[in-house]
Every structure is written in C-alpha cells, then in structure tokens.
Amino acid sequence: MATVTFDQATRIYPGGDRPAVDKLNIDIADGEFLVLVGPSGCGKSTSLRMLAGLEDVNDGAIRIGDRDVTHLPPKDRDIAMVFQNYALYPHMTVADNMGFALKIAGVNKAEIRQRVEEAAKILDLTEYLSRKPKALSGGQRQRVAMGRAIVREPQVFLMDEPLSNLDAKLRVQTRTQIASLQRRLGTTTVYVTHDQVEAMTMGDRVAVLKDGLLQQVDSPRNMYDRPANLFVAGFIGSPAMNLVEVPITDGGVTFGNSVVPVNREALKAASDSGDKTVTVGVRPEHFEIADGEAKSVSKDAPAGVAVTVNVVEELGADGYVYGSAEVAGSQVDIVVRVGGRSVPLKGDVLHVVPRGGETHVFSTSTGERLSD
Amino acid sequence: MRTPRAAAPPALRRKRRRELATTAGFLSPWLIGFAVFFAYPLIATVYFSFTHYDGFNAPTPVGLKNYVYVLTEYPFFWQAVRNTVWLVVAMVALRTVFGIGIGMLITKIKSGAGFFRTAFYLPYLAPPVAATIGFAFLLNPGTGPVDHILGRLGLPQPGWFTDPSWSKPSLVLLSLWGIGDLMVIFMAALLDVPAEQYEAASLDGANWWHRWRYVTYPNISPIIMFAVVTGVIQTLQYYTQAIIAGQVASGIAGNAGQQFEPGYPNGSTWTVPQLVYNIGFQRFDYGSACVVSLLLFVVAMGCTALLMRRRSGLMAED
Amino acid sequence: MSNTVTAGDRPGRTSRSGRGGVPSASGIALRQARRRKKLEWIAVHSVGLAIAVAFLLPFVFLFLTSVMSDSQALTSTLWPQHWVWSNYTAVFRVHGFGTWWRNTIEYAVLGTVLTVVSSVPVAYALAKFRFPGRRLAMMLVISMMMLPPQVIIIPMYLFWAKQLHLDGTLWPLIIPMAFGDAFSIFLLRQFLLTIPKEYLDAARVDGCGEVRTLLRVVLPMARPAISAVALFQFFYCWNDYFGPQIYSSDNPAAWTLSYGLQSFHGAHQTNWNLTMAATLLVMAPVIVVFFFAQKAFIEGVTLTGVKG
Numbered sequence: 002m003a004t005v006t007f008d009q010a011t012r013i014y015p016g017g018d019r020p021a022v023d024k025l026n027i028d029i030a031d032g033e034f035l036v037l038v039g040p041s042g043c044g045k046s047t048s049l050r051m052l053a054g055l056e057d058v059n060d061g062a063i064r065i066g067d068r069d070v071t072h073l074p075p076k077d078r079d080i081a082m083v084f085q086n087y088a089l090y091p092h093m094t095v096a097d098n099m100g101f102a103l104k105i106a107g108v109n110k111a112e113i114r115q116r117v118e119e120a121a122k123i124l125d126l127t128e129y130l131s132r133k134p135k136a137l138s139g140g141q142r143q144r145v146a147m148g149r150a151i152v153r154e155p156q157v158f159l160m161d162e163p164l165s166n167l168d169a170k171l172r173v174q175t176r177t178q179i180a181s182l183q184r185r186l187g188t189t190t191v192y193v194t195h196d197q198v199e200a201m202t203m204g205d206r207v208a209v210l211k212d213g214l215l216q217q218v219d220s221p222r223n224m225y226d227r228p229a230n231l232f233v234a235g236f237i238g239s240p241a242m243n244l245v246e247v248p249i250t251d252g253g254v255t256f257g258n259s260v261v262p263v264n265r266e267a268l269k270a271a272s273d274s275g276d277k278t279v280t281v282g283v284r285p286e287h288f289e290i291a292d293g294e295a296k297s298v299s300k301d302a303p304a305g306v307a308v309t310v311n312v313v314e315e316l317g318a319d320g321y322v323y324g325s326a327e328v329a330g331s332q333v334d335i336v337v338r339v340g341g342r343s344v345p346l347k348g349d350v351l352h353v354v355p356r357g358g359e360t361h362v363f364s365t366s367t368g369e370r371l372s373d
Numbered sequence: 374m375r376t377p378r379a380a381a382p383p384a385l386r387r388k389r390r391r392e393l394a395t396t397a398g399f400l401s402p403w404l405i406g407f408a409v410f411f412a413y414p415l416i417a418t419v420y421f422s423f424t425h426y427d428g429f430n431a432p433t434p435v436g437l438k439n440y441v442y443v444l445t446e447y448p449f450f451w452q453a454v455r456n457t458v459w460l461v462v463a464m465v466a467l468r469t470v471f472g473i474g475i476g477m478l479i480t481k482i483k484s485g486a487g488f489f490r491t492a493f494y495l496p497y498l499a500p501p502v503a504a505t506i507g508f509a510f511l512l513n514p515g516t517g518p519v520d521h522i523l524g525r526l527g528l529p530q531p532g533w534f535t536d537p538s539w540s541k542p543s544l545v546l547l548s549l550w551g552i553g554d555l556m557v558i559f560m561a562a563l564l565d566v567p568a569e570q571y572e573a574a575s576l577d578g579a580n581w582w583h584r585w586r587y588v589t590y591p592n593i594s595p596i597i598m599f600a601v602v603t604g605v606i607q608t609l610q611y612y613t614q615a616i617i618a619g620q621v622a623s624g625i626a627g628n629a630g631q632q633f634e635p636g637y638p639n640g641s642t643w644t645v646p647q648l649v650y651n652i653g654f655q656r657f658d659y660g661s662a663c664v665v666s667l668l669l670f671v672v673a674m675g676c677t678a679l680l681m682r683r684r685s686g687l688m689a690e691d
Numbered sequence: 692m693s694n695t696v697t698a699g700d701r702p703g704r705t706s707r708s709g710r711g712g713v714p715s716a717s718g719i720a721l722r723q724a725r726r727r728k729k730l731e732w733i734a735v736h737s738v739g740l741a742i743a744v745a746f747l748l749p750f751v752f753l754f755l756t757s758v759m760s761d762s763q764a765l766t767s768t769l770w771p772q773h774w775v776w777s778n779y780t781a782v783f784r785v786h787g788f789g790t791w792w793r794n795t796i797e798y799a800v801l802g803t804v805l806t807v808v809s810s811v812p813v814a815y816a817l818a819k820f821r822f823p824g825r826r827l828a829m830m831l832v833i834s835m836m837m838l839p840p841q842v843i844i845i846p847m848y849l850f851w852a853k854q855l856h857l858d859g860t861l862w863p864l865i866i867p868m869a870f871g872d873a874f875s876i877f878l879l880r881q882f883l884l885t886i887p888k889e890y891l892d893a894a895r896v897d898g899c900g901e902v903r904t905l906l907r908v909v910l911p912m913a914r915p916a917i918s919a920v921a922l923f924q925f926f927y928c929w930n931d932y933f934g935p936q937i938y939s940s941d942n943p944a945a946w947t948l949s950y951g952l953q954s955f956h957g958a959h960q961t962n963w964n965l966t967m968a969a970t971l972l973v974m975a976p977v978i979v980v981f982f983f984a985q986k987a988f989i990e991g992v993t994l995t996g997v998k999g
Binding site: 392393396398400402403405406407409410411413414417418421428475478479481482484488489492493495496498499500501502503504507508510511515516517518520521522550603606609610612613617620621624645646649650653654659662663665666667669670673674676677680681 | 809870
C-alpha cells in the first residue's frame with residue numbers, strides 16, 4: 002500500500018504533434034480510490050498505462066510511495082492490473098490464471114494455493130477454480146480478472162474500464178462489489194472509466210481529463226457542486242447541466258426575464274477580458290417553475306425563461322422536460338426536472354427561474370469558473 | 374504545430390537501449406541467416422558472374438564474357454526462357470481459374486464435403502518426384518492406362534510426355550492435379566465473403582453473373598492477386614517435375630552423375646532453373662551459371678516488388 | 692400479380708392435390724425454386740464426383756500396376772491378373788531403400804525442429820516489438836521467401852563443398868534451417884499479429900520478461916500456427932529434390948527418398964510394377980501424416996491466404 006504520484010507526467014507518441022498526456026499532476030493518497038474519467042481520447046487509459054509501465058513516459062515522473070518508477074518495467078513496480086477484456090490466459094485454469102504471477106515470483110506452491118483459495122472465496126469463484134476461461138460467463142471472467150489482481154497483494158491496483166463489457170444490470174451490481182472490496186482491502190486504486198456515473202459513485206476522488214489535460218480533481222460532491230470549468234460542468238451529471246450564454250448587466254446576468262445575481266469580482270474578471278457575455282450553468286433539478294410571484298425584469302412578462310416543451314421523459318419518480326427557450330436572442334435547449342406526478346404536455350410553456358445560489362457562472366472565452 | 378522534442382531523459386534512453394538489445398536477441402537467428410544465406414550468396418553470385426570459375430582454379434575476372442556466352446552461344450538458353458514463360462503463363466492462368474472453380478464447387482457441396490475435400494487435396498501432398506513418375510507412367514503411350522482407355526473409346530492418343538508439343542501441356546495437367554493448395558486458399562477466401570452481401574445482391578435482383586462480378590470477385594481479388602504472384606514465382610522455379618518427366622520419358626537412367634538428354638523431348642521441357650544445374654554442375658562453368666541465377670533473381674524480385682506494392686496487407690502492422 | 696385461388700388452395704401452399712383448379716402463382720414459384728435447387732444440387736455433386744474420381748483414379752491405377760507381374764506391367768491392361776504383393780518387399784530389398792528412408796526422416800525431423808525453434812522468436816519480435824527498421828526487416832523476410840533457390844545455389848554449393856567439405860551429406864540443407872526459415876517466419880508472424888496486446892500486457896504486469904512472455908503465454912496460444920508451420924516444413928524437406936540432388940547425389944549413402952526414387956526408376960525402367968510400388972511407398976507416409984494432422988494443415992494453408 003502506498004501513495005501514487007503523477008509529477009508532470011507527459012506522453013507524446015512518436016510523430017504526434019500533441020501530447021496524449023500533458024504534464025499530469027495528481028497526488029493520490031494511500032488507500033484512496035481515484036477514478037480517471039473523460040471522453041475517449043482524453044488520455045485516461047494512457048495515464049494508467051504509464052503508471053503500469055506499459056507506456057513510455059517522455060517527461061516528468063511517476064512515483065509509487067517514495068520510489069521513482071518512471072522507467073521501471075511493470076514487473077518491478079509491485080502493481081496489479083485488471084484489463085477491459087480481462088486478458089485471462091486461455092490455456093490455463095482459473096486457479097492457474099490467478100496464481101500465475103506468484104508462480105513467476107517464486108512463491109512456494111502451498112502459499113500460492115492458499116492465497117488463490119482465499120481470493121476465490123472472497124469473489125465467489127471457489128467452484129470455478131479448475132475451469133478454463135472459455136467455460137465462464139462474462140461476469141465470472143471479470144471476477145477472475147479481479148482475483149488475479151487481489152492475489153498479488155500489490156501496492157496499487159490499476160483498473161482499465163473493467164466493467165465496460167458487462168451488461169447494464171451486472172455492471173451496477175459489480176460496481177458496488179468492487180467499491181466495497183477496495184474499502185475492505187484498503188489498497189490504493191486507480192480506476193479508469195468513460196462512464197461518469199461509475200466515477201461519481203465509486204471514487205473517493207475523481208479526476209476529469211480532456212485532450213490529455215487534467216481539468217479537475219476533486220471529491221464527487223465537490224465536483225458536482227463546484228465544477229471548475231465548462232467542460233467538467235457539462236460532463237459530470239446526467240442529464241447534463243444546462244449551459245447558456247447570457248449578456249452581462251449590472252449586478253448580475255440577464256436570464257430571460259430575471260436577473261441572476263453574480264459575484265462582483267467574477268463579473269469584473271469577465272468584462273476585463275473583453276467578454277460581453279458569460280456562460281451560466283444550471284442543473285435541471287435547480288430550476289424553479291415560476292408562478293408569477295418571482296421578481297421579473299419587465300412587469301408584463303412572467304419571471305424567468307419561457308421554455309416550450311418538446312419532449313417529456315417520465316422516469317417514474319421524476320420527469321425530465323426537454324424544451325427550447327429564447328435566451329439573449331437565440332434558441333437554446335433547456336432541460337428541466339419536474340415532479341413525476343405533474344408532468345407537462347408537449348407544447349406547454351413553462352416559466353423557469355434558476356434557484357438562488359445554485360447557478361454557476363463560467364467565462365465564455367476561457368471556460369474557467371467565475372462564481373465562487 | 375509540433376511540440377519541440379526535448380532530449381529523452383537518460384533513464385528512458387537506457388530503457389530503450391535495453392529493449393533494442395532484447396529485440397536484437399530475438400531476431401538474431403534470422404539476422405545471421407540473412408547475412409550468411411541471403412546477402413552473402415547474392416553478392417557472391419554477382420561477383421562470380423563476372424569471372425571464369427571452374428571450381429578448381431581460382432576465379433579469374435572476365436568482364437562480360439559469361440553474359441555474352443549465355444545469351445548468344447549457349448544452345449539452350451532461349452529455348453528454356455521460352456518454355457519457362459509458356460509454363461508461367463499457362464500454369465498460373467489455368468491453376469488460378471481451376472482453383473477458384475474447385476474452391477467454389479467445394480463450398481457448395483454440403484454432404485460428404487470431407488470426402489471431396491480429401492480427394493481434391495490428396496494429390497497435392499504427393500512428393501513431386503513420385504507424382505511426376507506416376508503421372509509419366511500413366512500417360513506413357515505404350516504401357517500406361519490413359520492411352521489404353523482413350524484407344525478403347527476411339528479417341529486420339531497423344532504422346533504426352535514423349536511428344537514435344539504435348540510435353541508442356543502434360544506438365545500443366547500434372548500441376549492441375551496438384552490444385553489442392555489453391556483450393557484451400559480460395560475456399561477460405563470464398564467462405565470469408567460476408568453472406569449479407571449476397572443477400573443484399575439477391576434482394577437487388579442480381580443473377581449469377583452479377584453476384585460474381587459485384588460481390589464475389591471484389592472480395593476475393595486480393596487473394597487472387599496473391600495466388601497469381603506466388604504462382605508466378607513458384608513456376609519460375611519449376612525444376613523437379615520438368616527434369617523427372619524428361620528422364621522418365623526418355624527412358625534413360627538418371628544415376629549418379631550420368632547425363633541424360635536434358636529437356637527431352639526436343640528441348641521442350643527445358644526450364645531456366647535447369648540451366649543453372651546444367652551449366653554449373655554438369656559443365657562446371659560456375660561463372661556463366663551465375664548469370665542465369667541473376668536473371669532469375671531479377672525477375673523474381675520484380676514480381677515480389679509488384680506484390681508488395683499492391684498488397685500492403687502483407688506488411689500489416691500491429 | 693393476381694392470385695387465382697380456388698377452393699382448397701391456401702396462398703403460399705403448393706397445390707399438390709390440385710382439386711380441379713389452376714394452382715396458385717406463388718405455388719408455382721415455390722416449386723420452381725425447389726426444382727432449381729435440386730438441379731443445382733445434382734449438378735454440383737455430379738461435377739464434383741466426376742472430378743474427385745478423376746483425381747483419385749491415378750492412385751488407383753498406380754496401385755493396380757504395383758501388384759502386377761513383371762510381364763503384365765509392360766502391357767497396358769488395367770486389371771492385374773495375379774496380385775503380386777511381393778513387389779513391395781522386393782522394393783525394400785533394393786539396396787538403399789531403408790537408407791533413403793532414414794535419411795529423409797532425419798532431414799525432415801531435424802529440419803522441422805530447427806526451423807520452428809529458430810523462427811518463432813523472430814516472428815514474435817517482428818509481430819510484437821516496435822523498433823526502427825521493422826518495415827525493412829519485414830520486406831527482407833518477404834524477399835527471402837520469394838527467392839528461388841537456384842539464385843544462390845552456386846556460391847552456397849561452393850561454400851559448403853569447397854570450404855567446409857560437407858558435400859555428400861545433407862548438412863548443407865539442415866544447418867541453414869537453424870537460422871530461421873522465411874516462409875515459416877512469415878506465417879507465424881501473420882498469426883501472432885492476431886494475438887491481442889492485452890495478453891502480453893497482462894503477462895508483463897504479472898512479472899514476465901520478454902522471454903517468459905513468449906514461452907509461457909504466447910506459445911501455448913500459438914499452437915495451431917506452430918503445428919501448421921511444422922507440417923509445412925516437414926513436407927518441404929520430405930519432398931525436396933533439388934537440394935539433395937545438388938549436395939548428396941555423389942554419395943548414395945546420403946540419398947533421400949525423392950532422389951532415390953528417381954534413381955530407382957532409372958535402374959528399373961522396364962519394371963513399372965516395381966517402380967509404381969516404390970512410388971506409392973514414397974507417397975504413403977506423407978498421406979498418413981496428413982490424415983493425422985489435417986486440421987492443423989488446413990489452418991496453416993489458410994493463414995498463408997493472407998487475408999485483408
């Protein structure tokens with residue numbers, strides 16, 4: 002068990018003009034479960050492989066504990082990895098698969114047997130120990146891949162999208178199993194996924210990457226409540242946060258027929274950089290349906306923004322309204338969460354006002370967060 | 374916009390050096406083999422082609438004399454070249470067509486497929502010497518069954534391997550008997566054609582010709598290309614069957630060192646590879662033999678280059 | 692298209708018991724389709740059968756001749772009057788047949804083992820390692836594959852015979868196989884390319900160096916390709932005529948079956964029965980081996996097909 006440090010780690014592929022991973026800086030605490038998440042091509046798998054020793058590191062350093070492992074081969078790093086396609090050796094039984102690394106390390110047979118059986122018990126694999134991978138289901142294979150990693154008792158677990166090949170129901174089940182297993186074992190874990198729901202539910206902290214650059218690393222709660230930039234704001238949370246460009250006025254920004262108060266320094270920063278607009282973010286669940294008593298800019302029109310309902314998704318407990326509205330002269334798509342029982346119809350017009358204190362303001366030009 | 378490349382840190386360079394050493398280790402058998410059994414002899418062949426060398430005295434440089442000799446004085450050169458070209462064209466064309474035909478046939482046979490596959494493939498396995506002797510016997514005008522049966526049926530009975538105008542077609546027939554390798558290749562290629570394309574075509578109202586032209590042929594044309602080029606290169610090396618057929622037909626013993634009339638009958642089975650043997654090992658003119666070797670090399674490499682240009686799939690990377 | 696339906700007909704059914712009415716058009720179409728299919732089946736199977744018989748007949752005739760008496764073998768009658776099985780034992784009694792057999796086995800087995808052992812690491816490196824000059828190396832391998840042996844035979848012969856005095860043996864043919872065979876390397880590489888990188892990554896993370904990765908993880912997965920390569924090389928050595936002719940023709944003790952058969956025929960030109968018996972004896976082992984290793988063989992040939 003140890004800490005993991007990415008220190009300005011960089012990877013450029015030969016012939017590439019942009020780094021696949023650009024000066025990545027993350028300090029992972031001992032026993033922490035850190036999730037690397039982002040769209041495809043963002044560099045999350047590459048970062049994991051750099052940590053594993055399967056990719057060259059062109060610049061910067063990677064440390065496990067106090068050791069600089071940047072250019073060490075994988076076998077000298079004391080890590081174990083779970084691959085997306087499991088990579089179970091097809092010609093070996095489950096037991097041999099799980100014990101392979103220990104055999105290479107010269108551990109004696111009795112101890113290998115004992116550790117394999119222990120891990121099999123934890124993962125409910127005892128009856129499959131003498132089977133070959135092709136005789137197992139997808140979920141069982143996934144567990145064997147986990148077992149192979151656990152048996153090693155390494156300093157760090159690396160997991161590269163281990164749930165992607167499972168069907169949805171199994172994925173949800175296995176998610177909780179992995180999270181509780183990690184808590185029980187207490188091993189530092191670096192986990193890669195493209196699914197932000199997995200990231201938010203499993204990680205102690207989440208690191209969002211885009212185009213090789215780290216966008217934000219924070220606890221799921223903080224990331225949800227205070228996204229550091231436009232990309233994170235739109236990536237985390239489902240359905241995604243509504244992001245609308247609005248003009249700056251005195252004391253705030255105009256949102257339809259209301260003024261949303263915004264921190265003065267933030268406004269000053271925005272207009273200093275020459276922007277006339279900022280981007281306002283409101284999560285679908287942070288809209289209030291206006292009922293005529295809210296303050297409105299013009300006395301004739303109701304407060305907030307008028308959203309014309311296009312599609313309604315009824316999910317039982319709530320519903321999501323997908324509509325369009327005119328804000329600052331252009332048509333934008335707005336998603337609003339409504340109660341499950343009082344769902345509007347297509348064509349209805351809702352007037353929505355963002356809840357005070359739940360608005361995020363981002364610079365239109367740089368994407369950085371402006372509100373506090 | 375390229376990121377300026379900083380020099381790799383020393384640890385990374387060390388790692389790369391280690392990897393290179395490992396690679397060299399894995400490649401070492403081939404590296405040695407390439408140098409000793411390919412590069413060296415090639416250079417030596419070029420060198421010898423410009424010398425007079427009989428194997429006993431040291432080689433003496435003679436400029437282009439060997440080339441002149443081979444191209445103008447040596448009696449069998451041009452006939453061998455003509456024969457080889459004839460064989461290349463006839464064998465490759467017929468084998469390819471026949472191979473595709475048999476491949477298609479075999480994919481359509483469901484019941485007893487194993488029997489048919491074995492029957493078509495078996496003759497390919499026969500060692501060339503054995504197959505040629507067997508075939509030559511079967512086609513022997515006096516004692517072989519084929520002419521006997523043709524006679525009974527009242528059909529003309531050609532001289533096959535003993536008749537100069539039939540000897541090469543008989544060799545082609547022999548090569549068609551050994552169609553097994555092409556059958557398997559084309560069978561695999563045909564089975565690889567996605568069934569949906571046929572289904573879509575029949576929905577579009579395609580008949581058998583359309584199906585071939587628009588679905589089958591485009592899908593298997595890389596394999597056809599491969600089969601043609603490797604067929605050419607193989608036929609350029611055509612040696613054993615031609616020699617044995619000539620020997621058997623001429624009824625002359627082929628014991629150690631003893632000569633027989635090569636290219637029997639009437640030089641019709643001379644091929645270029647036989648020239649190397651005849652000039653080098655029977656006339657002990659190693660220099661001139663190398664001239665023929667070089668000719669073979671140039672033609673074979675030309676075909677290889679053609680193959681590599683059209684089929685970058687051969688060089689598929691990870 | 693109008694469907695003329697009569698009582699007793701249902702759309703889509705062939706009106707076999709046509710109860711006094713015009714059968715439905717769709718019924719006709721179905722019957723035509725079925726007939727076409729049947730005709731196709733008959734055509735395909737009869738053509739196939741004819742060709743198969745034509746392919747197998749030579750073996751039959753060879754066998755029939757091999758059990759004829761000396762005098763009958765010189766005639767062109769087809770069926771043996773007496774079945775002279777002793778022809779086969781006579782072939783074995785011919786001086787050298789046993790030697791030829793032994794030499795051929797030695798050549799084929801040694802050649803195969805050396806080829807596989809030396810070609811696998813090369814193919815693995817070419818398939819899985821990244822290094823400068825990889826493309827060049829591949830092009831060279833392909834060039835070596837396509838090289839006719841007659842191109843390099845003169846300097847090679849002079850090297851083996853004059854420098855090393857190994858003519859009169861089969862060593863000049865066997866030794867080069869310890870340094871990789873281009874065709875085997877090519878085949879193996881094509882196959883190894885299909886092994887997903889993840890297995891190698893897993894092995895490296897599990898603590899394997901490159902050699903162990905190859906031996907413990909990749910090799911077991913490459914069994915079909917290795918079997919195919921071994922078989923190809925075995926048959927190549929068994930069927931080789933040119934090589935033994937060049938290097939061992941002066942020394943009958945080193946003759947192989949191919950060269951020996953050719954000389955046998957020369958010595959027994961009028962004894963077609965004996966020659967056919969010898970011919971079949973040379974063909975037989977290859978066919979037997981094939982039957983036991985069919986799957987690997989066919990798989991290997993398809994690997995050569997170079998897909999994509």
